[in-house]
Amino acid sequence: MAITSTISSSISLRCHRRSHYSASSFLSSHSFHRVNIPRIGNASRNPILVVSANSMSVEAPQRESSTSFLDHKERDVLNFVKYHGLGNDFIMVDNRNSAEPRITPEQAVKLCDRNFGIGADGVIFAMPGINGTDYTMRIFNSDGSEPEMCGNGVRCFAKFIADLEKLVGRQSFTIHTGAGLIVPETQEDGQVRVDMGEPILKASDVPTKISANREQAVIKSELAVDGVIWNVTCVSMGNPHCITFGTKGGEGLRIDELNLQEIGPKFEHHEMFPARTNTEFVEVFSPTHLKMRVWERGAGATLACGTGACAVVVAAVLEGHSSRKCTVDLPGGPLEIEWNEKDNHVYMTGPAEVVFYGSASL
Numbered sequence: 001m002a003i004t005s006t007i008s009s010s011i012s013l014r015c016h017r018r019s020h021y022s023a024s025s026f027l028s029s030h031s032f033h034r035v036n037i038p039r040i041g042n043a044s045r046n047p048i049l050v051v052s053a054n055s056m057s058v059e060a061p062q063r064e065s066s067t068s069f070l071d072h073k074e075r076d077v078l079n080f081v082k083y084h085g086l087g088n089d090f091i092m093v094d095n096r097n098s099a100e101p102r103i104t105p106e107q108a109v110k111l112c113d114r115n116f117g118i119g120a121d122g123v124i125f126a127m128p129g130i131n132g133t134d135y136t137m138r139i140f141n142s143d144g145s146e147p148e149m150c151g152n153g154v155r156c157f158a159k160f161i162a163d164l165e166k167l168v169g170r171q172s173f174t175i176h177t178g179a180g181l182i183v184p185e186t187q188e189d190g191q192v193r194v195d196m197g198e199p200i201l202k203a204s205d206v207p208t209k210i211s212a213n214r215e216q217a218v219i220k221s222e223l224a225v226d227g228v229i230w231n232v233t234c235v236s237m238g239n240p241h242c243i244t245f246g247t248k249g250g251e252g253l254r255i256d257e258l259n260l261q262e263i264g265p266k267f268e269h270h271e272m273f274p275a276r277t278n279t280e281f282v283e284v285f286s287p288t289h290l291k292m293r294v295w296e297r298g299a300g301a302t303l304a305c306g307t308g309a310c311a312v313v314v315a316a317v318l319e320g321h322s323s324r325k326c327t328v329d330l331p332g333g334p335l336e337i338e339w340n341e342k343d344n345h346v347y348m349t350g351p352a353e354v355v356f357y358g359s360a361s362l
Contacts, residue, residue, distance in 0.1 A: 076362045082355040085152030087303030087332030088121055092160045095125040105144035107362055112142035121299045124153050133176040141298035148178030149238040151306015155192040155352040158184035179238020193349040199314045200236035208234045209272045219318050222248060225266050233315035240277045241311035242267055255283045255293045264295025280308045287322045291329040303332030310346040313337040
């Protein structure tokens with residue numbers, strides 16, 4: 001699979017953001033295999049290099065072209081933009097002209113491979129809206145499975161749409177997902193705030209086979225994993241989550257000491273989770289400050305999980321560890337999470353950043 005990627009330095013991206021220069025400007029100034037940088041502030045001091053996987057050549061910036069990089073429709077070539085939300089990275093595909101994904105799950109697996117492909121935790125498709133929504137978001141994980149939703153992914157989705165539509169400032173969209181209606185809003189400071197809806201606590205709807213112990217919910221219940229009894233709370237944010245703050249009778253977790261590669265799959269594929277599960281291991285610093293590591297269903301250990309951070313705060317409130325508004329530290333950085341008592345909705349605020357633009361042969 002041949003890949004041609006346009007890579008910009010983080011310094012250059014920061015210059016563009018200070019100048020209120022969105023990625024949409026890049027989309028309208030790319031030609032195939034080449035980047036052209038308009039002279040904005042000091043941005044021209046940080047040239048963007050074009051790297052060809054075939055020739056490994058580096059070209060100097062040329063004059064601006066009126067052809068959009070994503071407008072090329074070569075057969076068997078996928079044009080994409082890679083985004084990340086706190087290191088949780090996605091290949092974003094403009095699929096607004098079709099209700100069918102541009103690629104297959106098998107192709108997504110190849111594209112997400114970090115050695116032989118582009119490298120990502122998943123592929124996200126921006127598709128036409130249904131049921132009155134503005135857009136539809138679908139995702140293929142790096143293993144080819146399709147999750148209902150992704151919190152970091154939906155923030156990247158919102159920034160991608162704003163860039164495609166050349167929108168700046170505060171903008172909100174209604175997005176149809178497998179988890180239902182999601183409403184992200186881009187902020188003036190570049191962050192994205194997302195109304196993630198109401199958490200689902202009924203055990204059969206999470207779903208989990210663990211017996212409910214509080215009003216049909218599983219809250220600080222016992223789960224045996226490889227001979228160890230863990231205290232777990234189960235929450236769905238449209239996708240299933242198992243949250244643990246430690247083992248039965250044990251002290252609070254020191255999550256940096258966990259062997260996540262060993263323990264994560266045992267939770268994900270546990271017989272008590274018929275649809276598999278995402279698993280969050282949480283360390284409590286204070287009632288407003290939590291730290292988590294995540295093993296994602298279908299993606300493994302990732303640097304961040306937005307729905308997981310939301311589920312963690314819900315679980316922390318239910319178990320009496322935290323208030324309803326918390327900073328949640330993830331390996332890729334912090335998210336601000338609020339479980340609003342008035343409307344029962346969970347709100348997530350965090351960043352979404354462009355990594356690079358490119359094309360890949362399918």
